[in-house]
Amino acid sequence: MSDGGSADTPAAGWIRVASTAQLASGEVMAIEAAGRPMVLVRDGDRWFALQRKCVHQGADLSDGIVSRGFLICPQHAWKFRIDTGAHEISPETCLVTYATRIEGTDVYVDPTPRRPQPDLSWLPIPPKETP
Numbered sequence: 001m002s003d004g005g006s007a008d009t010p011a012a013g014w015i016r017v018a019s020t021a022q023l024a025s026g027e028v029m030a031i032e033a034a035g036r037p038m039v040l041v042r043d044g045d046r047w048f049a050l051q052r053k054c055v056h057q058g059a060d061l062s063d064g065i066v067s068r069g070f071l072i073c074p075q076h077a078w079k080f081r082i083d084t085g086a087h088e089i090s091p092e093t094c095l096v097t098y099a100t101r102i103e104g105t106d107v108y109v110d111p112t113p114r115r116p117q118p119d120l121s122w123l124p125i126p127p128k129e130t131p
């Protein structure tokens, strides 16, 4: 990844939160960076950090399940995309996401919340009206 900093030293703001050996693909774990509770999710070689508290009723998403690109809440099974935090059906309902980077075997998170990017590609584009 190349989100800033050299290959040896991450840029300021990046916080080491885990070792790559701590999480297998498809797993989720609780982490904290700069006092923000988060979950770290691994999907193959891709790593994601999202807010830990579910936006529905506050369940702990570190107890959730990762499946097919979604983090599934353990309480009522709402599904959130692991890459954008967007809810499966209502993408305007989003978890906050955070940037991640890998340096060697260390996993870093930038605790600055990223604006969620809801996927609205499923919405049909209405036909244009002709005058």
Ligand code: FES
Pocket: 054, 055, 056, 057, 058, 059, 073, 074, 075, 076, 077, 078
């Ligand atoms: S608390 Fe997460 S879906 Fe209800």
